[in-house]
Amino acid sequence: MDKGINLTKETQVKSATLLQAKKNFNSFVYFILGLFVFVAVLTTAAFLFYRSVFQRNEAMITSLETQIKDQAKKESYLVTVANRLNIANDILKQKKSYLKNMLLLQKLFFPGLAISNFEINGVDAIKITGDVPNSRVLADFNDFLTKVVRDEGYKEAVYSSFSLAEGGKYNFVLEINK
Amino acid sequence: MSKISLKDIFEAFFIPLLILIFCGAVSYFVLVPKIGEVFDFRKEITAQKEKITKLSEKLTTLDSYSETELLELSNLLLEAIPNEKNFYLLLAQSKEAFKQSSVAFGKFSLSPGLVSSASAVQTTKDGKDDSIVSLGVAFSSSFEALLDLVQKTEKSIPFLQLANLRLGTITPASSSATFDLAGDLSIENYFRPLPKTLGTIETPLPKLSEADKKLLGEIKNWQRFQLEEETASSEEISGRENPFSF
Numbered sequence: 001m002d003k004g005i006n007l008t009k010e011t012q013v014k015s016a017t018l019l020q021a022k023k024n025f026n027s028f029v030y031f032i033l034g035l036f037v038f039v040a041v042l043t044t045a046a047f048l049f050y051r052s053v054f055q056r057n058e059a060m061i062t063s064l065e066t067q068i069k070d071q072a073k074k075e076s077y078l079v080t081v082a083n084r085l086n087i088a089n090d091i092l093k094q095k096k097s098y099l100k101n102m103l104l105l106q107k108l109f110f111p112g113l114a115i116s117n118f119e120i121n122g123v124d125a126i127k128i129t130g131d132v133p134n135s136r137v138l139a140d141f142n143d144f145l146t147k148v149v150r151d152e153g154y155k156e157a158v159y160s161s162f163s164l165a166e167g168g169k170y171n172f173v174l175e176i177n178k
Numbered sequence: 179m180s181k182i183s184l185k186d187i188f189e190a191f192f193i194p195l196l197i198l199i200f201c202g203a204v205s206y207f208v209l210v211p212k213i214g215e216v217f218d219f220r221k222e223i224t225a226q227k228e229k230i231t232k233l234s235e236k237l238t239t240l241d242s243y244s245e246t247e248l249l250e251l252s253n254l255l256l257e258a259i260p261n262e263k264n265f266y267l268l269l270a271q272s273k274e275a276f277k278q279s280s281v282a283f284g285k286f287s288l289s290p291g292l293v294s295s296a297s298a299v300q301t302t303k304d305g306k307d308d309s310i311v312s313l314g315v316a317f318s319s320s321f322e323a324l325l326d327l328v329q330k331t332e333k334s335i336p337f338l339q340l341a342n343l344r345l346g347t348i349t350p351a352s353s354s355a356t357f358d359l360a361g362d363l364s365i366e367n368y369f370r371p372l373p374k375t376l377g378t379i380e381t382p383l384p385k386l387s388e389a390d391k392k393l394l395g396e397i398k399n400w401q402r403f404q405l406e407e408e409t410a411s412s413e414e415i416s417g418r419e420n421p422f423s424f
Contacts, residue, residue: 018186018187018190021190022190022191022194025191025194026194028194029194029197029198032197032198032201033197033201036201036204036205036209039205039209040204040209043209043212043213043216044212046216047212047215047216047219050216050219050220050223051219053219053223054219054222054223054226057223057226057227057230058226060230061226061229061230061233064230064233064234064237065233065379067237068233068236068237068240068379069379071237071240071241071245072376073245074240074243074245074248075240075376075383076376077245077248077249077251077252078240078243078248078383078384079373079376079383079384080252080255080256080372080373081248081251081252081255081386081394082384082385082386082390083372083373083384084252084255084256084258084259084370085255085386085390085393085394087259087368087370088255088258088259088337088393088397089390089393091259091337091368092337092393095337095339096339096341097332098328098332098340098343099325099328099329099332101343102324102325102328103325105321105345106321106325109348109357114347114348115345115347115348116346116347116348117344117345117346117347118343118344118345118348118361119342119343119344119345120342120343120344
C-alpha cells in the first residue's frame, strides 16, 4: 500500500509556486538586510570616527584659544602698534615740511633788503613783505631772486604789490609759489 | 483551480516582511538622521580645520613677538600719536622744544575745545576735524635757533606740525652772521582713538611690514620733548575684555 503523501498535481504546482516566491522574497529580504547591516555598520563607524575627530578638534581649538587669550596683552600691544603705524604713515604722508622754506628765507637774505613780514602758508606759498632802498638794489635783488627761485625748484615769484615810497624806497609784497 | 489562500501567503512572508519593516523603520528613524549627522560632522570638521589653521598662525605670530618689546613700541607710538587730547602736555612739550632750541616762548593761545579724557574723536558733530589740537605761540629768536626748532619738530615725538609761520621785521643781530626774528606760529599735535576691541579670537593679527619696521627704527631716534616728571605708562591690561586700557 502506498503510504506517501498523495498530492494532486494542482496542489503540487501551488506549493511549488509559493515556495519559489518565498525563496525569491527571502533572497530579496536577505539582500536588503545585508545592505541595511552594511550601511548601519558603515554609518556607525563613520559617525564614531567623525565624532571623535570633531571632539579632538574642539579640544585643540579650546587649547589654542586659551593660549591666545593668555597672550591678550601682547595682542593688544601688537594691534596698538599696527594701528598707530597706519595712522603715523598717513600723518607723515600729509605732514608739511617748513625746513625748505626756512632755508629759502636764509638764501633770500640780500644786502639792502629789509623784510618786514614773512609768512609761510602751508608749504606751497611764501609771502614776503619788504623794501629795498633804491632801484639799483631792486634790480640786483630781482636777478638774485630769479636765480634762487629757479635753483630751489619753486614755480614762480610774483610781486602781488609794489609801490614807491618816500625817500626812494620800494615797498613790495612778494609771493613765491611751488 | 483552487487559489492560494491569504493565510498561506501571510504565513510564508510574515517574518521576511517583519524584517523589511524593521529595516525600513530603523533606516528612516535612526540611520538617515545619523547619516545626516555624519555629513554635518564633516562640514564642521572642515570649518574646525580652518579655524585651527587660523588660530595656530595667530599663536605662532604672537609667540614670535616679545611682550616687552611690543609694550615699548606701543608706548613709543602712543607718545608720538596720543589717544587723548592732552592740551596741557602739548603746551609743556612745546615749551620744552622751544627751550631746547633756544627760542623764546612768548604769549600763547590755545582752543582745546571738547576735552576728551576717555578717547580721541575723529570728527565733531558738525563734521570738523577734531583730531588735531593747535597751539599758537609768539616767539623771538635768532634765525639759527628758529631753524633748529623747525628741524627738531620735523621729526619729533610727539608728531608735531608747524603751521602759519609768520615773522615780523627781520633785523641783523649784533653778530653780523645771524638775524634776530620775532613772529608767531602754530604747533599742531595729532591724536587719534585706539581700537575698541580686538575682534573675534580668530581675527588675524596685523602684520608689521618691512616699511613699518623701518619707520619704527627711525621714530625711535626722533627728537623727544619728554618732560622729566613724565614716565611711560606701563599699566596692567585686563585681558580681551578691556584690551586697550593703557
